[in-house]
Amino acid sequence: MQRNGSDAEMPWKTFMNEPVTLQALSCADDYDPNSMPVDKAREVIARFLSPVTATERVPVRSALGRVLSEDVISPFSVPAHDNSAMDGYAVRHADLKGEGEVMLKIAGSSFAGAPFKGALAAGQAVRIMTGGVVPPGADTIVMQEHVKAADDKVIIGGGHRKGQNLRRAGEDLATGQVALKRGIALRPADTGLISSLGIGEVTVYRKLRVAFFSTGDELVSIGAQLGEGQIYDSNRYTIHGMLTRLGCDLVDMGVVRDDPALIERAFAEAAGAADVVITSGGVSVGEADFIKDLLDKMGEVVFWKIAMKPGRPLAYGKIGPAHFFGLPGNPVSVMVTFYQFVRDALLVLSGRDPVPAMPTFKVPCLSTLKKAPGRTEFQRGILERDAQGAWKVRVTGEQGSGILRSMSEANCFIILPTEQGNVTPGTIVEVQVLEGVI
Ligand code: AMP
Numbered sequence: 001m002q003r004n005g006s007d008a009e010m011p012w013k014t015f016m017n018e019p020v021t022l023q024a025l026s027c028a029d030d031y032d033p034n035s036m037p038v039d040k041a042r043e044v045i046a047r048f049l050s051p052v053t054a055t056e057r058v059p060v061r062s063a064l065g066r067v068l069s070e071d072v073i074s075p076f077s078v079p080a081h082d083n084s085a086m087d088g089y090a091v092r093h094a095d096l097k098g099e100g101e102v103m104l105k106i107a108g109s110s111f112a113g114a115p116f117k118g119a120l121a122a123g124q125a126v127r128i129m130t131g132g133v134v135p136p137g138a139d140t141i142v143m144q145e146h147v148k149a150a151d152d153k154v155i156i157g158g159g160h161r162k163g164q165n166l167r168r169a170g171e172d173l174a175t176g177q178v179a180l181k182r183g184i185a186l187r188p189a190d191t192g193l194i195s196s197l198g199i200g201e202v203t204v205y206r207k208l209r210v211a212f213f214s215t216g217d218e219l220v221s222i223g224a225q226l227g228e229g230q231i232y233d234s235n236r237y238t239i240h241g242m243l244t245r246l247g248c249d250l251v252d253m254g255v256v257r258d259d260p261a262l263i264e265r266a267f268a269e270a271a272g273a274a275d276v277v278i279t280s281g282g283v284s285v286g287e288a289d290f291i292k293d294l295l296d297k298m299g300e301v302v303f304w305k306i307a308m309k310p311g312r313p314l315a316y317g318k319i320g321p322a323h324f325f326g327l328p329g330n331p332v333s334v335m336v337t338f339y340q341f342v343r344d345a346l347l348v349l350s351g352r353d354p355v356p357a358m359p360t361f362k363v364p365c366l367s368t369l370k371k372a373p374g375r376t377e378f379q380r381g382i383l384e385r386d387a388q389g390a391w392k393v394r395v396t397g398e399q400g401s402g403i404l405r406s407m408s409e410a411n412c413f414i415i416l417p418t419e420q421g422n423v424t425p426g427t428i429v430e431v432q433v434l435e436g437v438i
């Protein structure tokens with residue numbers, strides 16, 4: 001497997017020209033790893049991310065969702081010729097009268113794909129359809145609804161502007177112009193645009209490879225019988241879904257028991273097989289200790305208690321060349337920490353540039369929200385339009401971090417900033433939209 005290959009420039013080794021450890025960075029500026037602000041944790045993670053460099057050529061149809069590693073340059077002007085935006089008649093503006101009517105002779109036709117041969121002479125018009133090449137000599141298109149045509153003559157009234165209803169050669173793209181920029185993930189409009197340039201293949205970054213597993217003695221995979229006190233593993237399925245939406249290559253490593261030897265083996269295997277390793281569970285107080293010792297041995301990892309709810313415990317670091325995200329065990333916390341920290345990091349690593357932010361905007365909140373100042377909260381919300389068509393948000397009932405249904409019902413996070421206290425109905429709150437994004 002092709003590796004990222006940029007370890008030599010890892011910022012932890014070169015940041016500010018001095019060797020800096022992740023540990024030191026994570027506590028920089030006197031931030032307390034036991035109460036790490038969300039923004040600060042994002043900032044530390046961002047310093048360690050170098051995008052994949054390997055690329056591959058793919059046919060346009062397979063390129064949907066892939067990240068361009070080179071600009072797509074237009075090999076010719078689009079449109080290639082001046083052409084008509086309307087069905088009508090191509091004329092010389094000089095032949096028209098300011099106000100009165102004029103009769104022109106129809107010299108032929110120019111249909112899309114079948115241009116008029118020759119040039120338009122004085123006193124002539126050419127029947128033209130949308131997309132038809134504008135013949136030399138013509139400079140104006142008159143819509144067919146604005147003329148009277150009979151046999152080979154057409155009568156045109158006044159009030160026409162020179163150049164009207166014309167699409168100019170090169171008005172969409174000039175030869176040599178950047179049609180699509182490196183770093184975007186291709187959408188249907190983009191694959192269409194590439195095809196319009198006659199380009200059949202594009203160069204994209206290879207997919208990011210992400211290995212993931214769940215930790216916990218209580219976990220059972222679907223298909224097996226539940227024993228006493230056991231629960232079905234759900235995190236691996238939400239993680240699988242979230243990674244799939246981000247276009248990653250997946251290595252699903254199943255459930256790993258809370259056994260240091262098994263977990264060590266899983267970490268080693270995951271880090272050897274992927275660019276990124278994601279785990280859930282085992283990072284909370286009490287459980288974290290043996291994972292911490294293990295990772296001290298295998299790489300450089302920090303364990304934070306983020307000043308947020310849900311999702312307080314979070315581990316980030318490197319195991320060899322692989323990035324590691326240790327997410328909390330609670331199912332809602334997994335999704336919140338994934339969207340607040342992991343998503344952006346994976347997009348950077350995938351070569352996205354710029355990384356599109358998940359859209360946020362401000363709306364009135366219909367619910368009463370309990371909120372203690374001192375941490376950022378990501379409550380699950382339902383954003384909907386009222387009878388007047390105005391967008392409002394309400395909370396999805398119980399907000400426990402184990403209640404995955406709250407996430408399933410939600411179409412947004414209600415982001416309550418650190419200093420915010422309780423919210424009363426009617427208060428304007430910030431929402432982060434998940435619909436169509438996740
Ligand atoms: P932990 O962080 O490992 O202490 O887990 C916190 C809570 O999340 C516990 O109630 C676990 O049972 C639950 N949990 C951990 N991993 C999973 C998982 N993969 N699927 C569902 N629940 C989980």
Ligand code: MG
Nearest residue numbers: 215216281282
């Ligand atoms: Mg556990």
